[in-house]
Amino acid sequence: MESNTPLLNLRKIESGDYPELAALMNLVFPDVGGAWPRMTIMDLIHQFPDGQLCIEDSGKIVGAALTIKVDYNRFSLSHTYTDIINEQNVIQHQASGDALYGLDVFVHPDYRGLRLGRRLYEARKELCRSSNLKAILAGGRIPGYHKVASELSVPEYIEKVKRKEIHDPILSFQLANDFDVKRLMKHYLPEDEKSRGYGTLLEWDNVFYEEDISSILDVEKNLVRLGLVQWQMRAMLSVEDLMDQAEFFVSSLSNYQADFALFPEFFNAPLMGLQTDQSSVEAIRFLSEFSDEIKERFSQMAVTYNINIIAGSMPVTKNERLYNVSYLLHRDGCIDEQFKIHITPHEEKDWVIDGGDKVKVFNTDAGRIGILICYDAEFPELGRMMAEQGLQILFVPFWTDTKNGYLRVRLCAQARAIENECYVAIGGSVGNLPRVDNVDIQYAQSAVFSPSDIYFPHDATITEASPNTEMIVFADIELDKLKYLNTEGSVTNLRHRRLDLYGGFTQPKKK
Numbered sequence: 001m002e003s004n005t006p007l008l009n010l011r012k013i014e015s016g017d018y019p020e021l022a023a024l025m026n027l028v029f030p031d032v033g034g035a036w037p038r039m040t041i042m043d044l045i046h047q048f049p050d051g052q053l054c055i056e057d058s059g060k061i062v063g064a065a066l067t068i069k070v071d072y073n074r075f076s077l078s079h080t081y082t083d084i085i086n087e088q089n090v091i092q093h094q095a096s097g098d099a100l101y102g103l104d105v106f107v108h109p110d111y112r113g114l115r116l117g118r119r120l121y122e123a124r125k126e127l128c129r130s131s132n133l134k135a136i137l138a139g140g141r142i143p144g145y146h147k148v149a150s151e152l153s154v155p156e157y158i159e160k161v162k163r164k165e166i167h168d169p170i171l172s173f174q175l176a177n178d179f180d181v182k183r184l185m186k187h188y189l190p191e192d193e194k195s196r197g198y199g200t201l202l203e204w205d206n207v208f209y210e211e212d213i214s215s216i217l218d219v220e221k222n223l224v225r226l227g228l229v230q231w232q233m234r235a236m237l238s239v240e241d242l243m244d245q246a247e248f249f250v251s252s253l254s255n256y257q258a259d260f261a262l263f264p265e266f267f268n269a270p271l272m273g274l275q276t277d278q279s280s281v282e283a284i285r286f287l288s289e290f291s292d293e294i295k296e297r298f299s300q301m302a303v304t305y306n307i308n309i310i311a312g313s314m315p316v317t318k319n320e321r322l323y324n325v326s327y328l329l330h331r332d333g334c335i336d337e338q339f340k341i342h343i344t345p346h347e348e349k350d351w352v353i354d355g356g357d358k359v360k361v362f363n364t365d366a367g368r369i370g371i372l373i374c375y376d377a378e379f380p381e382l383g384r385m386m387a388e389q390g391l392q393i394l395f396v397p398f399w400t401d402t403k404n405g406y407l408r409v410r411l412c413a414q415a416r417a418i419e420n421e422c423y424v425a426i427g428g429s430v431g432n433l434p435r436v437d438n439v440d441i442q443y444a445q446s447a448v449f450s451p452s453d454i455y456f457p458h459d460a461t462i463t464e465a466s467p468n469t470e471m472i473v474f475a476d477i478e479l480d481k482l483k484y485l486n487t488e489g490s491v492t493n494l495r496h497r498r499l500d501l502y503g504g505f506t507q508p509k510k511k
Helices: 014-028 038-047 116-130 154-162 169-175 239-255 269-274 279-286 292-304 345-351 374-378 381-389 404-421 479-488
Strands: 006-010 054-056 061-069 098-106 135-140 181-187 199-205 223-233 261-262 309-311 315-316 319-328 334-339 362-364 367-371 393-397 423-427 429-431 447-449 461-464 471-478
Touching: 006 116, 014 038, 014 098, 014 461, 038 061, 038 223, 054 116, 098 116, 116 135, 135 169, 154 169, 169 181, 169 199, 169 223, 181 279, 223 239, 223 423, 223 447, 239 261, 239 269, 239 292, 239 471, 261 393, 261 423, 269 279, 279 315, 279 319, 292 309, 292 315, 292 319, 292 362, 319 367, 374 381, 374 393, 374 404, 381 404, 393 404, 404 447, 447 471, 461 471, 471 479
Parallel strands: 098 135, 223 261, 223 429, 261 309, 367 393, 393 423
Antiparallel strands: 006 054, 054 061, 061 098, 135 199, 181 199, 223 471, 309 319, 315 319, 319 334, 362 367, 423 447, 447 461
């Protein structure tokens, strides 16, 4: 028995395909002139063969997409159909163009419902990405407009199509394929009576477009390896003792070619045990005396071991005030700092620590990163402020004593990953410090979280350590997946914020 299942094949259009292609165009476009002349199709194949695609079923062409390259700055403005195809049916292809222009996509009526048009659109998008072109532009017809032209203006019609109150056979399909209407073009195709001569200028942006790739060093890194140190709190005899332990982990992470090493909040707390009979305030200020030395040692390690280090956090005295500060030590020798913004009741009461007043996103050689120290991760406003600055990876060094305290950090970190469309890495400490007040017990399970969508693990957890065990864990993350999520995810949290309701926020930068 013969199967009725189509045997589909996507391929480039060849010169011998013209008779079939012309018959299909005549069938689909009888109201706007039907097939283009053979000369026009041959010219397209000759000038831009990669842009001319068809789908065949058992050797019969059942769908096609015709495409050229254009200058984005010219054709992202209003234009007419004759600017693309002149009156002599000559296509205005620009070999040096920085954008694709979709001429036509058409599918045999018997094959509609099989999403062949979507396949052709996806093939165009892949061509745009692989060619490092800025966008796909298209002048779109609105053939359903004539039915309601006496009742609705064209902008009203387009809005109703967007809201799915009206179905337009062309515009509805283009919107469903992630194109946005950028402007309305009058007299686009005057002979198109169904559209009353109007056209929509549609655009799909290539979020992976690189403005000027002049060398391999300019290419944005995609695959990034994170290394997390789940640090064992233990008695230390000196700063040297502490840094020897830290260097062991940095060296180990470097051997596995990690791009980042994350240490926990107050990982240097064991040094408080070097002095006895001190009050809590005296002990934390004593600890702060080592911070500059530790920072410099970590900076040397970052350069030596070729790894970016988030040095947990340390108490730092500035202008006689005490702060909780995380240092980012870049592997090129640069140093950045992030102050803890929200101070816990314990830090405020027992240690008299003050909060900072600014969150930053830092450019690194492996993505745009931010740091929120422990309690700060429980405040969504901070993560959102970072997302507006193009955050890709959020690091959360933490210290928690009990499991419920740990879960506050973990669950909020997962929320930050979802709502801000970024990766979040949390790193904490384990073990006990019997001789150190207020940092005597620890609970941690360090982990790396992703947004929750089809591009990522089913439980949105990329890796996690064993609870309460000293160890290092690795996670390989792909920054490109954030770009897909930001534009084509099942949900796009950043794009769908109601900025008309919550003022003071700006649109996020593209990742």
